[in-house]
Amino acid sequence: MLTIAADGLLVGRGRAIAAGPLDFALAAGEGLVVTGPNGSGKSTMLRTLAGLLPALGGTIAVSGGLAGDGEPVGSIAEIAHYVGHRNAMKPGISVGRNLDFWRATLDLAGTPVPNEAALLALGLPDLTAVPFGYLSAGQQRRSSLARLLVAPRDIWILDEPTAALDAESQALFGRLMQRHLETGGLIIAATHQPLGLEHARRLDLSRSDLRESRPAGPGVNVSDDELVEAEGWL
Numbered sequence: 001m002l003t004i005a006a007d008g009l010l011v012g013r014g015r016a017i018a019a020g021p022l023d024f025a026l027a028a029g030e031g032l033v034v035t036g037p038n039g040s041g042k043s044t045m046l047r048t049l050a051g052l053l054p055a056l057g058g059t060i061a062v063s064g065g066l067a068g069d070g071e072p073v074g075s076i077a078e079i080a081h082y083v084g085h086r087n088a089m090k091p092g093i094s095v096g097r098n099l100d101f102w103r104a105t106l107d108l109a110g111t112p113v114p115n116e117a118a119l120l121a122l123g124l125p126d127l128t129a130v131p132f133g134y135l136s137a138g139q140q141r142r143s144s145l146a147r148l149l150v151a152p153r154d155i156w157i158l159d160e161p162t163a164a165l166d167a168e169s170q171a172l173f174g175r176l177m178q179r180h181l182e183t184g185g186l187i188i189a190a191t192h193q194p195l196g197l198e199h200a201r202r203l204d205l206s207r208s209d210l211r212e213s214r215p216a217g218p219g220v221n222v223s224d225d226e227l228v229e230a231e232g233w234l
């Protein structure tokens with residue numbers, strides 16, 4: 001069975017710790033809802049789990065899963081979708097071509113849903129021929145979330161996935177998340193609002209041990225070396 005576990009995980013930017021030590025374990029079919037005030041390290045934690053930032057301490061283990069090449073999974077990134085604050089869809093090309101890109105780029109864990117059906121599942125009409133940049137903010141978010149269906153993967157890492165969505169779309173996406181869990185998927189989601197994942201585990205970063213002592217906010221001196229070490233878009 002697919003499991004992931006964080007043990008004493010420290011997450012941060014450059015060398016500045018944003019949250020931790022964090023301990024949690026999840027198995028297939030389970031969700032983790034990450035909460036905490038602005039700046040408490042939710043996005044940093046998700047980016048670290050997705051392999052986009054290095055852990056500053058502790059370990060992240062994944063076991064029991066198979067990667068696209070049939071080999072045992074070595075990292076979460078191999079079998080995860082990461083949906084950050086940005087939609088990761090190109091505005092100048094059609095929604096359909098954007099979704100085709102995701103389907104073609106990732107190793108898939110199951111049968112991909114056709115673009116039109118995936119958009120319908122998010123409550124959208126057939127927008128496949130429309131440039132992504134023509135859509136409203138909520139339509140952009142929903143069609144970006146459709147990539148979770150057109151390119152099925154076991155783990156969904158979601159950063160405030162429902163932020164731009166109306167109430168009906170939030171409920172719709174809540175049901176899609178529930179279905180992903182019921183079919184053996186695993187979800188880690190940061191949020192400021194209820195997601196409809198009533199049975200999920202909770203991780204509140206406002207209680208993160210190092211939160212009070214970490215260097216952050218105005219007055220932090222960031223050296224040139226640290227800038228180079230950071231992601232390049234401080």
Ligand SMILES: Nc1ncnc2c1ncn2[C@@H]1O[C@H](COP(=O)(O)OP(=O)(O)OP(=O)(O)O)[C@@H](O)[C@H]1O
Nearest residue numbers: 013018037038039040041042043044216217233234
């Ligand atoms: N690109 C970056 N470079 C350096 N520091 C960053 C960067 N992004 C965030 N931070 C810092 O890391 C800390 C945690 O930020 P993070 O974005 O993880 O918080 P969050 O809990 O997701 O907040 P929010 O609820 O506002 O989205 C903050 O102190 C922030 O200033």
